[in-house]
Amino acid sequence: MQERKPRFVSLSGLDVHRVYTRDDLKDWSSDDQLGAPGEFPYTRGIHSTMYRGRLWTMRQFAGFGLASDTNRRFKYLLQHGQSGLSVAFDMPTLMGIDADDPRAHGEIGHCGVAVSSLDDMERLFDGIPLDQVTTSMTINGPAAVIFAMYIAVAEKRGIRLDRLDGTLQNDILKEYIAQKEWLFPPEPSLRLITDTIAYCAEHAPKWHPISISGYHIREAGSTAVQELAFTLYDGLTYVDAAVKAGLPVDRFAPQLSFFFNAHNDFFEEIAKFRAARRLWAREMTRRYRPGDPRSAQLRCHAQTAGCSLTAQQPMNNVVRTTIQALAAVLGGTQSLHTNSMDETLALPTESAVKLALRTQQIIAQESEVANSVDPLGGSYYVESLTNRLEEAALDYFRRLDDLGGMVRAIEGGFPQHEILDASQRYQREVERKERIVVGVNEYVEPEERPIPILQIGQEIESEQVARLSDLRKTRDPFKMAGAVEALQEAASCGENVMPYLIEAVKAKATLGEICMALKEVFGTYREPAVL
Template identity: 65%
Template sequence: MSAASTTISAVHTEPDTLQAAQERWESTTLARTLARMPESCSDFTTVSLRPIQRLYTPNDLPDFDYVRDLGFPGEFPYTRGIHATGYRGKLWTMRQFAGFGSPEDTNQRFRYLLEQGQTGLSVAFDLPTLMGYDADSPFSLGEVGKCGVSVSSLADMETLFAGIPLEKVTTSMTINAPASVIFAMFIVTAEKQGADLRQVSGTLQNDILKEYIAQKEWIYPPRPAMRLVTDSIAFCVERMPKFNPVSISGYHIREAGATAAQELAFTLRDGIEYVQACIEAGLNVDDFAPRLSFFFNAHNDFFEEIAKYRAARRLWARIMRERFGAQQERSWMLRFHAQTAGCTLTAQQPYNNVVRVAIQALAAVLGGTQSLHTNSLDETLALPSEQAATIALRTQQIIAHETGVTNTIDPLGGSYFVEKLTNDLEAEALDYIRRIDAMGGMVAAIEAGFPQKEIQEASYQYQKVVDSREKIIVGVNGFTQSETQEVPLLLIDERAEQAQRERLAALRAQRDNAAVKRALQALAEGARTNANTMPLIIEAVRTYATLGEICDCLRPVFGEYQEPAF
């Protein structure tokens, strides 16, 4: 038997011989143990309620071929990672999510984190900004700076990155419905710093489809919103080749209650939708596919999460090569950022969250992430304090430098359990993808409420097993304490909102309002045609048109989305 055709099941023992040996073990050693010490429950499942067997052997992988299904790091199908040396050459980017209060407040936090060894910036915006409203909008009252930084204009963006060279620091921005506008502000700020846009790197989340599925922060209906995404991708192909114009996000899908397989399936199917839209817009797949990135959740079930990341790489490689005919290897590679699961953190016994985050982060690393955010222990109570954010960053640094997990590539590769989980997750995700294809694609599926209803059902089923204590959450439905644990919290000063309102009033008084009006009119007219909206948004930003003004000028053109009842 050649090395290329050797399967895991044939390495040491023939399947029939192995089956006989397992049956002997079950009837003797196992039976005696169970008689003396029964197992703790009849059904062992993952966090996603996937049944797990007592033992996995080569017979659970009957058709497994090493070269075809596992391969080598840096080679198709990338099950073992996209880099031939894993983390031996370069660690993942340690990118702590940060943003609160005013741009000045967040700028200080950015500088602090960079001084502490963080290797990339990740911007959290407040709710008004995420929804396309200025800080002085009536819709923004009480929310300015509360869940992230308030950015209403180019002036705010300039302050946010003051003293931080955007050509030298990779920057991620978690923004979706108004992503094009925030991106335009970032671009003009970089230009004002003297940066060469072709050298500026970073990631714009810009994944509007998952908003309709899970996070629910939208402005426009899906189809015109997709046009804004493809416009920004086309702009980056031409002007910013090192920037990732979209980060296709499963994180929020998982936070909404999806299973690991649903997170995998819906995220990759969103990716398929973006690729198809760009091709239909006239782009060559190999011109933009290498800059697509992904964003996954790092949840509690250690092995299921590792298998999910491995399945994602293998499945995406096959999709890009076989479905879209991509020719470049970089187009086949799934690059991803991971964030530990906010939905698993508890307000009860909050210091337990440090342990949860460490285990989740380790799963992301063993799964081969390119970038990682570790949540802070206090995030169920408030935005992260400086102390809590430092502990979260130190968690990554300890994993990187003290545990030894970076010494070899894909150390769990070849585990019968992990390989079977990887196969099962890939198969379930493919089934979902085929069902969505049959509906006409992800936009059509969203309009029909399919992924939303699937997530609702999964969330309901999980809550049932928590309520019945079949699944224990330490400190919540098991191992509880009557006394509370006090942790120092970051409190956002209410004066931040007033200060932002005053800045906007001053800005509107000082800028050339006639130029703002002309730029907004040009944008609205361009949006009614097939023109790329990015250059028009950038010109509006240059005049210091605000986020809310730009979004509002597109509302009459594109309409506003109202979610139907499902």
């Protein structure tokens, strides 16, 4: 029988054979390549019992409007069985800009929640017990400042820092590579990250000070191989910076976490998660010889691929998300966010978010896929894909080494260019119908019925600006100025800035004021032109 296509390729462009057999795994040994679950090289998962012991954390990313709006959404999600919180901040907050800055006009509360001061952070977590939930905060450039606000809220409520559990995204390298939300140049940014890592090692040992993220790299159009390679290489760059700053690897490496995309190519994605764990375990062991096995374990969060969703026939997105979520689960993720069907149109409505959460609950409770650890382990196809992804990532590692490391590579535009080329290849395949996107280039419907979407009102902006103006009038200006000055001194002399940031936010210095003060010390960054 004639095959449908002359060539079958994965989403990332890898050739796929008609059938996989023992011949595809010639030098493969299950002892070396797999090991047992919970054991080196962790291909099968970082825990021996995996989901038989505990299901993954269902963590829906949420944030919009004012702190009080998002606080209500958090409580809604917790009430419907979500097990962890995840904060989406608005653009001004992500860029370290206050709500009353002219550049913030029109952006406040639109793609996340507006947090300009400690007061906002207090309202965001009002009535939520910080010692009983785990909180993930997706913020990078000003991550240390936002973390200082979270710590200050905990301190005010008498919660010990060693009870705090959660994750700060805090991954600046992928910002230069893909998401493009940076404040300072790479070197001082790496130093700020090292400061948060050192602070957590000392004071908040359960907190994950960084979530090394491939998600955004993939959303920017990369292949699975590029996502895997650039993310793990970023991770090694952070480890290197912390070790060079004098931290013993076992003091901090067990708290590092990762964040991956779960995209459409089902088996390739499963293989990506498995390859990531094996590659990290091998590289960490080879480079740093850690004594604590947890230092070589890659734990991760996953999110289904926002960029795979379509504005056309949005209900189809529920099905896409289900398949992607299943891949992340079969890949052995520790926590998961499922996108809502309406996210190519606006921020998700309450009912769309609930459906996304229910999708995870159905996978967890009804599909029975969580019964056995790494159920695809030993599959000729999946093992072969895992090997190829690992090898292709190692090729990128060598190229990045040759370029002098990730910071130099970014300054030369290398990862940016690789991603843009991959993204253009994909776009052309879709245009030529070599790839079918249901409802977009095939099975198109002329008239579509709109679905309800969430609207963010204009009044949010004026309310947030008014609050900020009140704060500036009522705080002690001398105390605030003193705290900011002390912070600048610590920043310029290389002292860990975390304690100074905590004092500055307590003195009601705003996010924008603190970031501006740090820019005076660290400078700003201009990206290389890549087109």
